[in-house]
Amino acid sequence: MAVTVKIPTQLRAATGGEAEVEVAGSTVGEVLDAVFAAHGDLRERITQDGDLRRFVNVYVSGEDIRFQQGLDTAIAEGDEVTILPAVAGG
Amino acid sequence: MSIESLKCKECGAAYELDARFACENCFGPLEVAYDHTSLDAAEAKRRIQAGSQGIWRYADFLPFVGRPGDPLEPGLTPLLRADRLAERLGLDAELWIKNDAANPTHSFKDRVVAVAVAKARELGFDTVACASTGNLANAVAAHAAAAGLESYVFVPANLEEQKLLATGIYGTNLVGVRGNYDDVNRLCTQLAESRPWAFVNVNLRPYYAEGSKTLAYETAEQLGWELPDRVVCPIASGSLFTKLGRGFQEWLDLGLLSGELPVFNGAQAQGCSPVATAFAEGWDVCKPQKPETIAKSLAIGDPADGPYAVEQARTTGGAIDSVGDEEIKDAIRLLAETTGIFTETAGGVTIGVLAKLAERGDIASGERVVVYITGEGLKTLDATRDRFQMHEIDPDLASFESEFEQQEVAV
Numbered sequence: 001m002a003v004t005v006k007i008p009t010q011l012r013a014a015t016g017g018e019a020e021v022e023v024a025g026s027t028v029g030e031v032l033d034a035v036f037a038a039h040g041d042l043r044e045r046i047t048q049d050g051d052l053r054r055f056v057n058v059y060v061s062g063e064d065i066r067f068q069q070g071l072d073t074a075i076a077e078g079d080e081v082t083i084l085p086a087v088a089g090g
Numbered sequence: 091m092s093i094e095s096l097k098c099k100e101c102g103a104a105y106e107l108d109a110r111f112a113c114e115n116c117f118g119p120l121e122v123a124y125d126h127t128s129l130d131a132a133e134a135k136r137r138i139q140a141g142s143q144g145i146w147r148y149a150d151f152l153p154f155v156g157r158p159g160d161p162l163e164p165g166l167t168p169l170l171r172a173d174r175l176a177e178r179l180g181l182d183a184e185l186w187i188k189n190d191a192a193n194p195t196h197s198f199k200d201r202v203v204a205v206a207v208a209k210a211r212e213l214g215f216d217t218v219a220c221a222s223t224g225n226l227a228n229a230v231a232a233h234a235a236a237a238g239l240e241s242y243v244f245v246p247a248n249l250e251e252q253k254l255l256a257t258g259i260y261g262t263n264l265v266g267v268r269g270n271y272d273d274v275n276r277l278c279t280q281l282a283e284s285r286p287w288a289f290v291n292v293n294l295r296p297y298y299a300e301g302s303k304t305l306a307y308e309t310a311e312q313l314g315w316e317l318p319d320r321v322v323c324p325i326a327s328g329s330l331f332t333k334l335g336r337g338f339q340e341w342l343d344l345g346l347l348s349g350e351l352p353v354f355n356g357a358q359a360q361g362c363s364p365v366a367t368a369f370a371e372g373w374d375v376c377k378p379q380k381p382e383t384i385a386k387s388l389a390i391g392d393p394a395d396g397p398y399a400v401e402q403a404r405t406t407g408g409a410i411d412s413v414g415d416e417e418i419k420d421a422i423r424l425l426a427e428t429t430g431i432f433t434e435t436a437g438g439v440t441i442g443v444l445a446k447l448a449e450r451g452d453i454a455s456g457e458r459v460v461v462y463i464t465g466e467g468l469k470t471l472d473a474t475r476d477r478f479q480m481h482e483i484d485p486d487l488a489s490f491e492s493e494f495e496q497q498e499v500a501v
Contacts, residue, residue, distance in 0.1 A: 008112075008279075008283065009283050010110075010112050010113070010114045010117065011114070013114060045114070045115060045116060045117070046117060053116055053117055053118075054374075054375045054397060055100070055112070055116070055117040055118050055119065055394075056117050057276075057392070059276065062273075062276070064272070064378060064392065066377065066378050067378065067380070082276075082280070084276060084279050084280070085111065085112035085117045085279065086117070086392065086394060087111060087112050087117070087118070087119035087120075087295070087394045087395075088111060088112075088221070088275055088278065088279045088282075088289075088291060088292040088295060088394060089221055089271070089272075089275035089278075089279075089291050089292070089295075089327055089390065089392075089394055090291060090326055090327020090328070090329045090390055090393065090394050090395065
């Protein structure tokens with residue numbers, strides 16, 4: 001499944017300034033692994049011991065993956081995966 | 091000036107004092123760091139007491155390079171003894187209500203917004219914006235108007251009518267988003283990447299949040315430079331709750347106060363209680379929820395400072411409790427009829443949790459307890475509708491007397 005992953009400004013130093021990355025994968029975990037394969041610095045910044053860090057939010061087409069199956073959330077063709085800092089608001 | 095850098099609360103990485111909010115290394119929240127090594131406690135107290143009649147009297151502890159200014163200066167709200175409320179709750183305690191509805195737009199959000207708008211001007215922004223559950227919307231629209239800045243205010247479209255009306259009137263760009271607060275917040279986080287605006291609770295959040303410390307400073311000053319034994323405070327994102335702790339701790343560290351941090355009790359609505367749930371379950375992260383509560387100003391399902399709020403409740407020996415919608419309505423009435431203070435649903439949540447603590451026997455005899463009322467009852471009138479009856483009569487004595495015939499006339 002080909003998907004677009006939106007990279008927040010805070011992480012673009014690790015993607016050479018790119019705001020979007022096109023990768024393939026059938027779950028969020030696979031998609032993120034594909035992103036890390038292309039941009040190795042990202043792995044440590046948003047994950048810890050194989051899990052997302054506690055202030056990282058990931059959305060699949062606008063829906064927080066914690067309301068779905070987390071990293072096992074399935075990806076459909078044309079979905080957009082968005083990574084955002086969780087520390088806004090309130 | 092004592093403002094030093096922005097520092098990541100998770101990994102300690104330091105950043106320049108510009109408009110940013112998340113750490114590039116670990117995504118942790120950034121917080122303003124100060125250098126107070128040259129501060130003299132007695133001199134600082136004198137400066138405070140000779141200062142303005144609002145939050146700028148605490149400017150030494152706020153995140154500015156120059157002296158902050160704001161035509162709608164909030165703060166110095168009443169701290170009132172609530173003996174009749176204590177009695178109704180069966181408490182033998184020194185109970186105080188900090189009525190922070192008594193601010194320019196009737197909620198504690200005036201504090202954080204005054205700081206954020208002044209910082210936005212210092213950083214050279216001409217437009218401010220926010221993601222809001224209502225009170226913040228009122229405050230951003232008003233403070234932007236007073237400062238002559240453009241503003242964009244994003245709220246869930248289904249907000250209480252009173253809060254929409256009390257925002258739009260200031261001439262802001264009011265945007266009702268078809269979604270809940272967490273949807274609004276996500277949208278604003280994305281917009282903050284591309285728009286050259288100061289989103290007070292996104293890219294300016296480290297500065298904005300510092301404004302809540304003034305509630306701690308005021309409490310201590312109004313108690314004669316002493317600390318409460320316990321505080322009861324509502325939790326939405328957890329920012330106010332944790333900054334109250336930071337405010338007290340700073341003054342303890344700098345010698346303006348002595349003693350130890352109060353016990354921190356947090357209050358959430360059952361229909362949106364991710365922080366109370368994390369506390370009860372012993373988690374160090376908050377599992378997000380889809381809010382379903384009349385306490386819309388607390389309806390944040392994915393609270394940014396939730397983990398820190400849980401930690402603060404634990405380390406001070408406190409707790410985070412939640413109450414249901416009916417308890418919230420009862421508590422609004424209880425506060426009104428024992429203190430003359432009419433609060434919105436968030437205050438109902440806080441008083442409801444106070445009642446729970448009293449019932450559980452958590453509050454010891456003689457404790458000094460400060461309860462934070464953060465918003466005004468006129469903003470959530472629906473919550474009061476079924477709580478009393480009006481006596482409707484004809485304009486004559488007989489009609490009055492027949493309505494009240496069961497009551498003896500006192501001579």
